[in-house]
């Protein structure tokens with residue numbers, strides 16, 4: 364099926380020449396000469412349409428005004444406006460409302476052809492099936508996941524905090540098509556206090572210790588026939604690593620206080636943002652456990668190395684927020700350009716949080732102005748500058764967050780990124796430290 368292009372143009376000569384030119388590029392062009400006809404096509408859902416080229420002034424109205432009121436789903440298509448002298452302002456407004464580009468007549472047709480190709484070819488084809496992203500790097504990750512999911516081998520996902528390791532783990536679980544499939548059980552190894560790890564993972568028998576009033580099924584047991592997702596596996600203390608290794612080898616373990624072993628058939632997906640090979644050399648991570656977990660190893664690249672995904676993820680998040688808020692949300696190209704230029708030290712998590720804030724602060728659902736660094740709790744602008752620097756007076760909450768962030772960062776560096784040691788040094792629990800790090804977009 365050739366990609367379909369919607370053309371809205373009342374000028375016969377211009378319309379015919381664009382139809383011919385784009386048919387040469389193997390597009391199927393559907394041409395409407397009035398707004399009313401185009402509106403009817405939009406109501407039918409635009410099946411197969413990959414891009415829209417539209418004149419601004421049509422006999423029955425301004426296409427840009429109509430565009431601004433369209434649902435976000437329709438505006439998410441790449442729209443190109445062709446404007447004559449006198450309607451530039453309207454075209455600028457349309458770009459603010461999410462149109463891809465406007466070109467002033469007389470314009471360079473070859474440039475338009477190139478822009479339409481860029482907008483349509485790779486991303487649209489990839490976006491149809493993509494779950495994790497449309498960048499070549501994430502397409503590769505997704506291909507590997509699809510390959511490994513039906514096999515029951517352990518998978519180790521590595522990558523910086525917030526890149527989407529848990530989302531990838533859930534995809535592995537979702538692609539497992541066994542009819543008797545069990546649950547997806549997520550365990551954050553950094554967030555469980557050390558003295559509770561064993562009873563939380565393996566469970567306990569009634570009366571095993573004071574307070575054990577009834578038998579408790581641990582994470583391994585709950586993941587029977589399903590997926591056990593061990594996040595931050597590098598944070599497991601050595602004795603627990605040994606116990607986990609045994610459970611993996613034997614597919615059996617003892618609940619705390621039990622005399623008989625419990626069996627569980629789970630697939631393990633582990634994740635880490637630490638360099639486990641360095642940990643092995645330092646003797647803090649067991650080599651035998653590493654090789655058990657990393658039968659298949661997949662690295663998720665940081666968001667700043669895959670800018671194509673920034674636009675794609677932004678559109679997905681904004682559609683989600685629009686559905687929640689009950690009105691469309693549009694984004695200007697200048698806002699988008701700013702998103703593409705940012706560093707995103709906290710990766711997708713930070714992008715999502717940033718967009719959430721921008722939507723709250725936006726007027727009439729239009730994201731136009733980038734947020735000032737001080738409005739972001741994480742305060743990470745493109746060069747990671749310290750928001751406390753300079754003469755700017757920040758709101759108190761931003762100042763407190765920045766101070767907290769700088770202090771935790773120093774403590775983490777002092778403890779070479781170990782969550783356990785840093786928590787001890789700061790006098791807080793591992794769980795509290797972990798939650799603060801997530802909120803402040805900090806990595807170990």
Ligand SMILES: Nc1ncnc2c1ncn2[C@@H]1O[C@H](COP(=O)(O)OP(=O)(O)OP(=O)(O)O)[C@@H](O)[C@H]1O
Pocket residue numbers: 494495496522523524525526527528529530531594634636676679711712715801
């Ligand atoms: N491909 C994606 N599509 C939609 N949302 C995503 C995607 N990747 C990440 N996210 C969102 O970004 C946030 C962080 O993702 P996730 O928890 O999977 O990252 P992580 O790598 O496991 O982070 P951490 O190492 O801190 O646990 C979540 O809100 C998640 O929904």
